[in-house]
Every structure is written in structure tokens, then in C-alpha cells.
Amino acid sequence: MEPGNLFLLSGIGLFIAGTVLFSIAPGRWLNMLYGLFAAGSVLAGLYSLGLIMPSAQPSPVYVFPVSGFLELAFQGNPLSGYFSLLLSVLGAAVSVYSIGYMKGAEGPRFQGIFYGLFLLSLYAVFFSSNIVAFLVAWEAMSLLSFFLVVSDTRDEEAQAAGITYATMTHIGTAFIIAAFMAGYALTGSLDFQGIRAGLAARPEWVRSLLFVLSFIGFGMKAGIVPLHIWLPRAHPAAPSNVSALMSGVMIKAGLYGMIMMGIGVLGGNVAWWGILALVAGGVSSVMGILYALMARDIKRLLAYSSVENIGIMLLGFGASIMFYSFHLPALAGIALAACLCHAMNHAVFKGMLFMGAGSVMHAVHSKNMEEMGGLLKKMPWTGLFFLVGAVSICALPPFNGFVSEWLTFQSLVLGSQTPAAYSKVISLLGGAALALTGAFAAAAFIKAFGISFLGMPRHERAEHAKEAGFPMTAAMGALALLCLLLGVYPGLLLGLISRIPLGGLSAVSPLSFSLAPVSIAGGFSGFWPAAILSAMLLGFLIVFVLIKTAGASKKTVYADSWDCGIRALTPRMQYTATAFTKPVRVIFKSIYLPRREIRISYRQKPFFAREITYRSDITPFIESYIYRPLLSAVHWTAHKIRHLQSGSLHLYLGYIMITLITLLLIWG
Amino acid sequence: MLKRWIEIFSIIDFIAVGMLLSVIAMNSLKRIESCLKAYIINSSLLALLMVATAIYLSIPHLYLAAFFTIAGKCILIPYFLRKVIRQLKVTHDVEPYISSSLSLAASFAIVTIVYSVLSEGIFVAGLTRTVLKISVSIILISLFVMMTRKKAVTQVMGLLFMENGLFLAGFSLTFGMPTIIELGVLFDMLMGVLILGVFLSQIKKAFVSVDLDKLTSLKG
Numbered sequence: 001m002e003p004g005n006l007f008l009l010s011g012i013g014l015f016i017a018g019t020v021l022f023s024i025a026p027g028r029w030l031n032m033l034y035g036l037f038a039a040g041s042v043l044a045g046l047y048s049l050g051l052i053m054p055s056a057q058p059s060p061v062y063v064f065p066v067s068g069f070l071e072l073a074f075q076g077n078p079l080s081g082y083f084s085l086l087l088s089v090l091g092a093a094v095s096v097y098s099i100g101y102m103k104g105a106e107g108p109r110f111q112g113i114f115y116g117l118f119l120l121s122l123y124a125v126f127f128s129s130n131i132v133a134f135l136v137a138w139e140a141m142s143l144l145s146f147f148l149v150v151s152d153t154r155d156e157e158a159q160a161a162g163i164t165y166a167t168m169t170h171i172g173t174a175f176i177i178a179a180f181m182a183g184y185a186l187t188g189s190l191d192f193q194g195i196r197a198g199l200a201a202r203p204e205w206v207r208s209l210l211f212v213l214s215f216i217g218f219g220m221k222a223g224i225v226p227l228h229i230w231l232p233r234a235h236p237a238a239p240s241n242v243s244a245l246m247s248g249v250m251i252k253a254g255l256y257g258m259i260m261m262g263i264g265v266l267g268g269n270v271a272w273w274g275i276l277a278l279v280a281g282g283v284s285s286v287m288g289i290l291y292a293l294m295a296r297d298i299k300r301l302l303a304y305s306s307v308e309n310i311g312i313m314l315l316g317f318g319a320s321i322m323f324y325s326f327h328l329p330a331l332a333g334i335a336l337a338a339c340l341c342h343a344m345n346h347a348v349f350k351g352m353l354f355m356g357a358g359s360v361m362h363a364v365h366s367k368n369m370e371e372m373g374g375l376l377k378k379m380p381w382t383g384l385f386f387l388v389g390a391v392s393i394c395a396l397p398p399f400n401g402f403v404s405e406w407l408t409f410q411s412l413v414l415g416s417q418t419p420a421a422y423s424k425v426i427s428l429l430g431g432a433a434l435a436l437t438g439a440f441a442a443a444a445f446i447k448a449f450g451i452s453f454l455g456m457p458r459h460e461r462a463e464h465a466k467e468a469g470f471p472m473t474a475a476m477g478a479l480a481l482l483c484l485l486l487g488v489y490p491g492l493l494l495g496l497i498s499r500i501p502l503g504g505l506s507a508v509s510p511l512s513f514s515l516a517p518v519s520i521a522g523g524f525s526g527f528w529p530a531a532i533l534s535a536m537l538l539g540f541l542i543v544f545v546l547i548k549t550a551g552a553s554k555k556t557v558y559a560d561s562w563d564c565g566i567r568a569l570t571p572r573m574q575y576t577a578t579a580f581t582k583p584v585r586v587i588f589k590s591i592y593l594p595r596r597e598i599r600i601s602y603r604q605k606p607f608f609a610r611e612i613t614y615r616s617d618i619t620p621f622i623e624s625y626i627y628r629p630l631l632s633a634v635h636w637t638a639h640k641i642r643h644l645q646s647g648s649l650h651l652y653l654g655y656i657m658i659t660l661i662t663l664l665l666i667w668g
Numbered sequence: 669m670l671k672r673w674i675e676i677f678s679i680i681d682f683i684a685v686g687m688l689l690s691v692i693a694m695n696s697l698k699r700i701e702s703c704l705k706a707y708i709i710n711s712s713l714l715a716l717l718m719v720a721t722a723i724y725l726s727i728p729h730l731y732l733a734a735f736f737t738i739a740g741k742c743i744l745i746p747y748f749l750r751k752v753i754r755q756l757k758v759t760h761d762v763e764p765y766i767s768s769s770l771s772l773a774a775s776f777a778i779v780t781i782v783y784s785v786l787s788e789g790i791f792v793a794g795l796t797r798t799v800l801k802i803s804v805s806i807i808l809i810s811l812f813v814m815m816t817r818k819k820a821v822t823q824v825m826g827l828l829f830m831e832n833g834l835f836l837a838g839f840s841l842t843f844g845m846p847t848i849i850e851l852g853v854l855f856d857m858l859m860g861v862l863i864l865g866v867f868l869s870q871i872k873k874a875f876v877s878v879d880l881d882k883l884t885s886l887k888g
Contacts (some may be wrong), residue, residue, distance in 0.1 A: 647884040
């Protein structure tokens, strides 16, 4: 047997063994079983690496007949290999993290079984090569993640979030099924390759219809605005290890679907598809980060930031399709590489950030950032890794977020090379949106890190916080190292990406990557990550030496910072998360629609107040103005239709009678 | 000898028309016991039709089916239903929503529609040119009966008539199904009536009457 297949089969074997053991192993050892999933992920990751590497023969097809002509077919290709590599990296880290995180968790057996099956179903999504297998795997993924979302607490909000998630994801799946069925009806093939071949000769509007359907369907899972409303509810409600996987990998399954369908199957050569994706990406990234900035719940902040990042990936995806339709394959390759690269980077740092949030929640027993504070001293390692993640997500060198956002930005700026005026304007606007997003992301994560880790403890639980256990910090540490590695040596990842052929679009030849400068042929600029790192280290060293030498004679004074002469600072005097974001709320009040309510009850008017209550909140724009009206319309219609259901048996029999006679009259 | 007579005098059509007439009669009868009698007549005619077919087409196993039809539909089911009616102390009136003359008019309309619509295609195939049309009419008239009667007992009767119509339809297309299937259908019917009897007494217990009007209160 080929070594690659051996990796795959033994990896799957480990997953199955893990899920089986979860149902029979003694309770005390349950959390150790996550180690099996970690090992399985590593093996599957090796197989995925093999898929990306060029080889003479195509990878084997695994076919499982179901009934009649329906069969499940699985076959790896370089694109699916890349996404399953992404899954393996994060899956292995999260599984190690779960060893510590799930110690003493409630309902560990079910969580473990669902967790293992969820990972397997994600692999199945990436590897499936026909419609049937894809839909089965996709549905399994959605349902298992739904179970995981509602598994953590008995709290009603989590249940409601689960219901929202299940509803939205099924609407999305309906769109995907519609697209696939249309593809099958037009070509008579269940296989993605067959559909691709059959659709090539079809007119453009047919393919456009399929693209729009699958864009909506996959966009629902990816969480693009305005289809995102389930994401900031469901992701925070899940246990943190699952949130990491959902935000890190599952939303990329939506992205994978878009790339696979949009470029792989439909050819990706119609300009307005790209524009659609660009607009959706721009709106998602700006709206996502604006709401992230306002979130008080740390996991909700991270979830909104996932919406933002998926928007950034869509910018790359859209730009790629747009360039390709203008016959600029080199630029298209760069844009797609930026998109894929950001997918991997986002998985790494967002997974790490969610794990960090999970550790913090374990220590503080709250998701609310206003009840944290001063955690850096209690949890130094978690704090450090969270900081690395925050710096990466803000796209600052020398970490990995910088590389992919830089590439995305470059490809959008290169949009000025397209012939049409509208595409120039749109891509530059996309670049502007990306720049705006970057600034807000920095603000949001300064808030996330500053409010929860710096300052004084805002709650007594934060005072008694303890550092997370070894497996948890180790998993985060590994991902933090990966952030640094991919940031300093982007050639590692971009080299892999450049091997991914996609239909007519072969990726990124004009990029050169190594420790040497990254530059784009025909572009305006390049950058040299290793040099940036060296410069930063050098600067740090100079400051350090200056302090040690020039400042050596000065006496060090220890005092409270920023106490303005007040001798006793209390936690209540600190900047709060809400106060920190006030300027943004003021500037963007047309989007946030902030509401403020002050209620004063007097003992004696007007000077002696008994009680003052102050509430401030923002209006969720999309929910209030799109979903609420939609929902009430549906309710109204349902209420009207309900009159048909009178409860009278005779009337029901009458319906049957009328139907029968009508049918007789029509077809008799 | 008999075969020729059956062919010359269109015996099978006559029997089928007799079944149709008994259903129409049931549609306008006012007493539950009379309805039950109409059902016995209807079922006996069905059995007779089987015997005639058995002679005409020389299919001996149809005699067996006819025997079981008589045993089940003319004796057992009516006996059980009568017992249920007595036990539940149902009043004798059928209590329809519409007058019996209007019901007759509706039966006429249904038969007219069926005869005018089903005059070609597969509907003239089968045993003779009329049996299938008659069976569809029987089914629709029984449905109409179920629709316009208040009491649950009459609903059951409508269901029984409908089943006879369905049986006739299947019979006319297949010239006698395998015995085992016919027996199975009969047995199902018997069980169905038993279960419906139990349901009736439960409805009576829960709602004090067997008027199906009261079921509206179940709606949430």
C-alpha cells in the first residue's frame, strides 16, 4: 500500500477508535482520549501534504455505493488537500487543548463523540468528489456542530442560538442542494468533474444562476453579511474548543465550497461574479469588525472578527475571479493565493484566540470582558499567546496575518491594471475597505487584550484566576510559534499554495518566496519579512542596551501608573470596554444607532435623586431592518394560512374530495 | 351454459350497478341501522360479483374470496358495528349537515362527473366497460358521506363503503387478486373496524358524544 493511503486509513481508524472509546472508557480518563484525535489529525495532515505535492498518478477514488446509482465518492485533490491540511493543523492543536479543557466537563461522552465525528465530517466535506458524498458530509457537519453548540450549557440563550444556527444553516444547505441539483439536471452527472465538463458548453446565465445559488448557500456557512446573524450567536455558545474549530475551519468549509464551485466547477470567468464577491467581502469585513468593536462578550468579539476575516478572504476570492475574467491569470493567481493564505493564517490565529478565550473563561467563569482585567499577571502564558494572536489578527509584522493581508491589499491595488473603469473603482474601494478594517481590527483587539489582560481585576473572580494547565498552554504555544514561523518565512506556505492548480487557473507563478524578499512581478512593492524581524529585534536590543547603560545611574521608582495624583486607584476608575469604543460609536452612529436610556427616580425633585439607572445599547442594524420584517411577514402569512387548518374533520375530508374531483377533471 | 348467460345478460354490470344504487341509497337514508343494512346488501353484491366473475372467467379461487367476503363483511363487521352502536347508545338519527334530497343531488352530480370524465383511457379497460367507473363513483360518494355526517359512527360506515369501492376497483383491473392478498385486505378491514370501535368509545369517553364537531376543540 502507498504510504499516503496508509496515513489516511490509520488516521480515520484513530478517529473511529476515539469515538468508540468515548462511549465505553471509564469517566476519569475521557479527556485523555482527545489525544487520539490529535494523532489522527496529524496522520490526516501528512496525507493532505502528500496530496498537494506533485505526483505522477492521481490520488485514488474511494467509492461507497448506497443504493441504485447513488454512491458516495471521495477523492483528494490539491485544493482539498490544502484545506484538510488547514483542518489538520488546527484539529491537532485543538485536540491537544481539549485534553486540558474538557477535564471535568459536563456530559463529556457526548461532547467527545460529537467532537470526533465533527472532525471526521469536516474531512469528508473536503475530500468528497461527488454531489451525494458532499451533501451527506455537509449535513453531518452542520448537525454535529449544532449538537456541539447546544451541548455546553443549559442556558436558554445558547439553545436559542442553536435554533437560529440550525435554521440558517438549513436554508443555506437548501441553496446548495438547489445549485447541485440544477448541475445534475443540466449535465446528468453526479460527479463534480462530470458537472464541470458538462457545464462548459452551457450559456453564461445558466452558470451564473448556479454561481449565485452556491454563493448564497456557502456564504451562509461562511458567515458573510447579511447572512451572518447565526455566527456571532452560535460560535460563542459552543464550548471554546469547538468555537475554535467552527471559526477556524468550518467557516472555511464555506469558502472551500465557493472556490470549488465558483472556480473549480463553474470556471470562474465572469466579471460580475467577482464584483459580487468583492462587494460582499468589503461589506462583511467592515460590518464585521464594527460590531466586533462593540462586543462586550470576548467570544462574541472573536466571532464578529471571523465575519471580518471571511470578508477579507472573499476580497481575494472576488479579485481573483475578476482578474481571471479579464484574462490576467497572473494577477488572479496572486489574489487567490492571498485568499488561501489568509484562510490558513486565520485558522491558526483565530483558533489560538478562541483557545485563549476558553482558558480565560475557565479561570474567570465569565465571557464578559468587563469582569476580567489584570489577567496578564495571573495567566502569563495565556496572555502572551493571546497577545501574539491579537497582533497577528491586526496584521502587524512579524506575524502571519501581515503576510496574507498584505498580499490581499496588493492584489486589490493591482486592480488598477484591469481594463474596465468599474473594476478599477471596485477593487480600489475593496482596498479602502481592507485598510479601514485593519485599523478597526487593531482597535478591537487592543480593547480585547487591554480590557481583559491589563489593568486591575474588575471582579473578584478575576483576582483569583489561575493559569491554564499544560496541554492548553502547549497547544496555544505551538500555534503561536506557527504564527511567527509563517510570518517570518511565508515562502513555506506560499510554496505549497503555488502547487494548487484550479481549473484553468494555475496559482501564483510570478511570486517568489523564500527568506529573501517577497515581491510581485509587475507590482509596486515587496517586503522582506526576515529583515523586518531583524530590524525589530535590533530596535529592541538598542532600547534595552540604552536603558541598561544610559539609564543605569537613575534610580528605579515603582508607582501606580496614571493615578493622576489620586493615591488609591480602584478598578472602577479604569477605562471600560464600552468607554474605550465610545469615539467609534459616535462617529458611526448612523450604523450602530446607539440607544441610551437614563432613568432617575427622585426622593425630592430636582436635587435629591434616589436612583439613577443608565442603559446603553446598539441596534443590530441588519437584524432589525432585514430579518425582523422578514420574520414578521412569515408569521403573518403563516397566521393567514392557518385558517385552512380549522380543526374540523369534515372540512379536511372536503379538501380531499375537492382535490380528487379536481384531479379527475384535469387528468381524467 | 352459465357463462353464456352471464355474457348475454351483462350480469356483472347489473351487479355493479346494484352496488352503486346501494351506496346512493345509503347516502340518503336517515337511520343508522338502515345504513348498516345497505352495507350488508352492498357487500353481498360484491360477493355475488366475485362468484359471477369466477364462473365467467373460470377462476376457482374467487369462490374462496367470495366466501370470506360474506363471512367478514356481511356477518362479522355488521355484527360488531351493531354491538358498538348499542353499547355507545348512539341515537338512531344519522344527523347529516345537509338534507337527504341535497345528498341525492350530490350523488347524481358525482356519478355524472365520473361518467363524463372517465369515458376513455384505462378506465374503460378492466372487467367490463362500466365496473371501474362505478367503483370510482362509489369511492367518491362514500367520501362525500364521510364529509357531510356529524357522527363518528357514520364516518366509519363511509370508510367501509369506500373500501368496498376500492376493492371493486382493484378487482376489476386485476380479475381477482391472489387469494392471499384478498384475505389480507379483508383481515385488515376487520382489524380496522375493531380499532375504530375502540376509538369511538374513547371519543365518547373524552367528549361525551361521538359528534366530530367537538374535535375542533383539540386545535391548539
